[in-house]
Amino acid sequence: MEITRLLTPLFSPRGEQCRPNRTMTPQSVTIHNTANPGAGAERHAAAQAAGNLANMQMAVHYYADDKSIYQSLEDHWQGWHAGDGENKNGGNYTSIAIEVCEHAGIDQRKAFVNAAWLAGTLCKKHGLDIRHIKRHKDWISGKWPKGKDCPHILLEGKDGMTWDWVIGTALVAPAAPPHLPVPMGPPAPHWAQATLDRLTDAGIISTPEAWADLDAPASKGQTLALYEKALINLSEFIEKRL
Ligand SMILES: [Zn+2]
DSSP states (O other), rough: OOEEEOOSSSSSSSSSSSSSSSSSSOEEEEEEEOOTTTHHHHHHHHHHTTTTTTGGGGGSEEOOOOEEEEEEEEETTTOOOSSOOTOTTTHHHHHEEEEEETTTTTHHHHHHHHHHHHHHHHHHTTTTGGGGGGEEGGGGOOOTOOOOSSSEEEEEEEGOOOHHHHHHHHHHGGGSSSOOOOOOOOOOOOOHHHHHHHHHTTTTTTTTTOOOOOHHHHHHHHHHHHHHHHHHHHHHHHHHHH
């Protein structure tokens, strides 16, 4: 899976601060839902990079939808995503954030598979394991004493999409990227095979094995014999109709 980088500058052109100016050693990966029915990964990443989320103090590392993954912050930059403020052991200070999009028309299952692949890949990259993949809800703060209802789709278990399913997918994801090649089926039949079958069934061709190599040239004799047989067959057909 390709990751498109669209990094967020520290300050927007208007001078707003777009992300914390602090680094971290990532200690976990946090899964969110955008709760935005109107935009996919590219638009979210572009909005963050343009400073349009600065007034909400929102800055996340990755956006994933069903077709793409955008990286908005370096893994070792701190973000604003957990709602737990300045807690030094909290999500903002220690965790890489993945926002999973949920816009109209999205293949939601695929978006979570892509996010799970990313989470698994990031764990591997930073020496973490699936125990270090968290829900936003796991970050408790004064603002959210019971944890925020996020990622809400997984918390609801909507259409069978559950937290356990995502974790199971993340576990196998690094070895099996989400875009598996389509397995090769049997080769397609020759374009003239159906014609050979029909002419054999109609009795016009009595030795189909002689025609098996459909790209081999026919002799003048074969062609004339076939032509004659076809005409006889046609005249018999017309006689029957009369
Ligand atoms: Zn969240």
